[in-house]
Amino acid sequence: MKILVLNSGSSSVKYRLFDGTTTLAKGLIERIGESGGDAADHEAALQRVMASVDLDGLDAVGHRVVHGGSEFRKATVIDDDVFAVIEGLVPLAPLHNPAALSGIAVARKLLPDVPQVAVFDTAFHQTIPPEGAVYAIDASLAERWQIRRYGFHGTSHAYVARQTAELLGLPADRAKVITLHLGNGASACAVEGGRSVATSMGMSPLPGLVMGTRSGDIDPTVIFHLHRVAGLPIDEIERSLTRFAGLQGLAGDNDMRTVQDRWAAGDPAATLAFDVYCRRIKEYVGTYLAILGGADAIAFTAGVGEHSPEVRTASLAGLSALGITIDEARNERGDRIISPDGAPVAVCVVPTDEELEIAQQVTEQLRD
Known part of the structure; x- marks a missing residue:
């Protein structure tokens, strides 16, 4: 078509x-x-x-x-x-x-x-079970104002999870894959049998992983504190958390390439930003391993995920007890599979193609 x-x-x-x-x-x-x-x-x-x-x-x-x-x-x-x-x-x-x-x-x-x-973008995450989608707030408020976890980057997570299963020769309808879409916007997703069962973004693309200019997860009290104690208007707080937070807020630059150059030169602010960024990814990997009961693969994708071996190494460092290791030579080369042969959990680098996924979903819809 x-x-x-x-x-x-x-x-x-x-x-x-x-x-x-x-x-x-x-x-x-x-x-x-x-x-x-x-x-x-x-x-x-x-x-x-x-x-x-x-x-x-x-x-x-x-x-x-x-x-x-x-x-x-x-x-x-x-x-x-x-x-x-x-x-x-x-x-x-x-x-x-x-x-x-x-x-x-x-x-x-x-x-x-x-x-x-x-x-x-949200459709792929509609398979998340209720206990993973609802927030523990007044149920009547949530229902009235459509407050729940929706998730985003769905076309990317769907495409990458399927491509990862194919790369590893696994049946897509049974594979357990943790996909890490790391670009200026970033999100993690736990995919079981081709279905999203958990994702890091929520009602909006703001929560979850640290991003180029978005904060990712924070204590909601930060907003109340900035409004009541610091006197900042709500609109200004929202703008700060979406446009001047994340890497931008921590290091003054939202481009991971620049942050890494400064990190390599020993810049303290860039080092902290890099460490916070990678620790948050590791926290979500651990969470999703628990939700899935183990994983067949972890797949890095999007601009940072596909092109930063340093982020891939730091994000999964110290997880060998969980069967997660990286072969550094393969990682530096940017191989598609960067874990050692026979590793219990394969670690992959899988380029995303959201436009192709959209075209394929359109084709499937018209053929139904």
Whole structure:
């Protein structure tokens, strides 16, 4: 099938055209609506996309949508009702869903006869059991305001877990894999038999692992303290925790490559940031080993996960008693399997491909 995958951000549109698993075209339109940007608005951006790629015989458009709430458990063909439900979920993802809705609206207008399919970051995590999804707060409040763990990076975790099983020759429907998506945004996921059973992000992409600019897990009292004692407005606290925390907050730089260069030179702030980052990963690996009752593999993916042997080593250091070791020569080379032969838990480096996963989910949805 010929599928156009669109990832519409607030000021950008990333696109990739597939024929089956073959990429026919791809690109990025940036600084939409900004002075000197590539396009005046999302409609102009998508018109530019459609003018630059061959859409003859296009079977569908797949849209990445960050938040599907509890309503969407799989890729879904978009009609007016589905569009309205996604719109109703904007309060859960105010920075992401509006941009996706803009892309969907324009694509439906420009390609009215082509099926439009939404693929949700949250859908893969709908299999997490209730005890892993609910928060221990007033149940009536949680129900009224849709408060629960949703999880994100679902397309990446689904793809990487399946590719890891294939790499190791394991049946995907029985494999236990811990996937570590480590980029500027970062999350961990426990996958059992191809199903997410636990993930580190929650109601939003803020909690869990330390990220480029996001704090990851903190005591909620920090927010109350900063508001009541420090006098900071809630909006300012939210901005601090999402844009000026994580590596940025600890080291003054959100790029792990720069942090590692400073760490290697002995910079104290960068050393602390690196150590906190890797310790948090180790904590989640231990937690997910317990939840899964052991694992067949741990898979590193995304920018940091795929390209930083130092992070991989530090994140799993000291876990040999649990059957987790790294062959440093393989790790430095960036081999796909970086654990020693015969290790009880394989450690892998598996490149993610979220656009391909979206295209494949769109194809499956249209064939159902």
